[in-house]
Amino acid sequence: MLSRRQLLPGLLCGVAIAWLNVYLCRETFALAYTGHMHSMHGFWMALARMSDVHWLRPSWWPYWFGGMPFECTYAPLIPGSMAAYARLTGVSAAAAFQTVAGLVFCLEPVILYLLAWRFSRAPVWSLIAAAVYTLAAPTELLLPDGQFAWLHLADARRLYLAFVWDEVPHMAALALASLALIFLHLAFETRRRAYGVLAAACMVLAVLANPFGGVALAMELASYLAVYRAEDLRRSLAQALWLCAAAYLVASPFYPPSLLRAVRANANAYPESAWTGSSALALAAVLAFWLLLWRLSRNWQDRWLRFCLLVTCLAGSIPLLHAHLDVHFVPQPGRYKVEMGAAMALLAVFAARAAVQRVPLRVQAVLALALLWPATALTVRQRRYARQLLRPDGITQTIEYRVAQWVDRNLPGERVLAAGSLGQWMNAFAGAPQFTGGSFPTAWNPLQQTALYFIYETEQAGAAVLWLKAYGVRAVIVPGPQSPEFWKPFGQPRKFDPLLPVLWRERDTAVYRVPSRTASLAHVIPAGLDPARLERYVAALEDPALPVAGFAWQGDNRALIRTTASAGQNVSVQINHHPGWHARANGAAVPVLKDGLGQMLIEPRCQGPCEIELNYDGGWEAKLCRLASALTLLACAVALSITMRKGKS
Secondary structure (H helix, E strand, C coil), X not given: CCCHHHHHHHHHHHHHHHHHHHHHHHHHHHCCCCCCCCCCHHHHHHHHHHCCHHHCCCCEECCCCCCEEHHHCCCCHHHHHHHHHHHHHCCCHHHHHHHHHHHHHHHHHHHHHHHHHHHHCXXXXXXXXXXXXXXXXXXXXXXXXXXXXXXXXXXXXXHHHHHCCCCHHHHHHHHHHHHHHHHHHHHHHHCCHHHHHHHHHHHHHHHHHCCHHHHHHHHHHHHHHHHHCHHHHHHHHHHHHHHHHHHHHHHCCCCCHHHHHHHHHHXXXXXXXXXXXXXXXXXXXXXXXXXXXXXXXXXXCCHHHHHXXXXXXXXXXXXXXXXXXXXXXXXXXXXXXXXXXXXXXXXXXXXXXXXXXXXXXXXXXXXXXXXXXXXXXXXXXXXXXXXXXXXXXXXXXXXXXXXXXXXXHHCCCCCEEECCHHHHHHHHHCCCCECCCCCHHHCCCHHHHHHHHHHHHCCCHHHHHXXXXXXXXXXEEEECCCCCCCCCCCCCCCCCCCCCCEEEEECCEEEEXXXXXXXXXXXXXXXXXXXXXXXXXXXXXXXXXXXXXXEEECCCXXXXXXXXXXXXXXXXXXXXXXXXXXXXXXXXXXXXXXXXXCEEEECCCCCEEEEEEEEECCHHHHHHHHHHHHHHHHHHHHHXXXXXXXXXX
16 A cells, blocks of 8 residues: 555646646536537437436337437436436536536546556656646557648547547546556455445446446456466456456446347448457457567566556557458447557556666656656647637537427427437437437347438438338438538438428528328238338328327327227337337237337237327336346445444454
8 A cells, every 4th residue: 555655746646637637628617518519419418408217217218219228328327427417506418518528538537647656656657647648649640530740649639539529438438447447456455345346336337438448447457467466367357257247237227138239230230340250350369469468578577567568459459450451349449549549658658667767867857857848838739729629609500409499399299310410419409209319339220220321322212201201200301512510421412302392491401391191100000011011011101091090108108099990900100119118908918019120010909999008118128137236236235334344343
């Protein structure tokens, strides 16, 4: 353990790195909107604004991708923190995001500093490493975001990733994974269960922040065990795996096995995320190289430097192999530049320390003073950039806000397809259910995702309209070439002009009406009709000879359908199927099946008037995951209580 004499300089260095980060981004704590619309910030604001008891019990989220279990929306830690902060302080979800993002931005380098200080016992060098990570972009040496130039090393990449791009949850996950490693090391050193419980808690939070946290944790944990616990590897590995298993069980209500299957199914739709034979070969090659480095460095006296080398090998291999050889073994490999940047900063600084320690103290002092000039220049430069970045914006003039407000007023409760950033921000401002809206890796229905991208890419407007009608879309919002919308995913944005009526157009952004017999999401169709046969299914939806079915939400987990049905007729419900949905027709339980489009098909077994109640409870999986989580938490609490009692006695 650290003595008081060692503690004071360490704490002062920690305060210094915290002050540096607060100084860079201080405007964010008094902001709501900055006008950077090409991000996922709108997703998190929507979750913080519209979720209520969704965090506590199995809930359905009808607003994105035709409906999905709430646990599929996004990793809960960041939007949940936003919701809690907004509820406690009374600020808007947008202001809550800026505060949470600012806290993550400031605390991530502090935790990186604590990690380096705890293992190296060198507070000044740990401060330098955290400052390098804060102010520099070392990944630009090997993987420049644009054309390589030395000046890119001084880019304010972290500021951009946090406040313009989508990496706040990723940064939080990396920080929490590092904090978990600190507590795990303390647990092994002191043999106190309390530290083990804290390590498991940080593991849970890391994964709840972002799935990247699980990969970051695996890389750090493997390198730590190989370097620091090699003499007792079997027992240490078993204990670490028990903690990881406990962490997963606690987090399992938000990461049930069905969500993991959905992520895998969606990953296979994208070349950069799909698992292939080359993926297995690449993973084997990386592990072999990692083992070789571990073997070659076994005589190093500086175990912390050895750890940094091994983590850099793992963290850097993911984006490097993807960028240079187009092979990968994890989804979204390019985004692991966050882990790569942190590892490179640690490795570079502590490798320099190993070299500098050989020169006289006077030379070391001169070198330290020489670092002050570039550090000051970088701080001033990034402070100016932050002031430009973190400025209040007239959000009401953005096309995303204008579209959302128009839809809320004129198409209340109707499902819309809002393309690109229009969909990403729709539910930050309005309550419209969407055919788009969320993060595609966790979309519940892969068939719906296939249909979405067909609608975007096809030149055949008629075929696209068939898909829209089949999935209950009543309006499609298309940004044209001159639209302020950022992504513009439609390959042929004018294809609907001759076919669909325009309800609203502004700044080259059009809302098209998709004609339909009824705005309901429920339809009586002939039994035996396969909705995957689009033309026949859509013809049945528009057949005036079939009864009309009324559909009304009664909260996110309940819906009521009123219609007239007879033998040989079923009710098609244009909501994604999930085993957690149950139906009762005129008081009797009836089957809820999955149709050929991944939506619900009900066999009502009615003769005449038919009232169908739909209820969502998450199914057995959700209940078992919550039970496992509760029992694991109880076991951890008992273990911690026993430890504390032994300590007192």
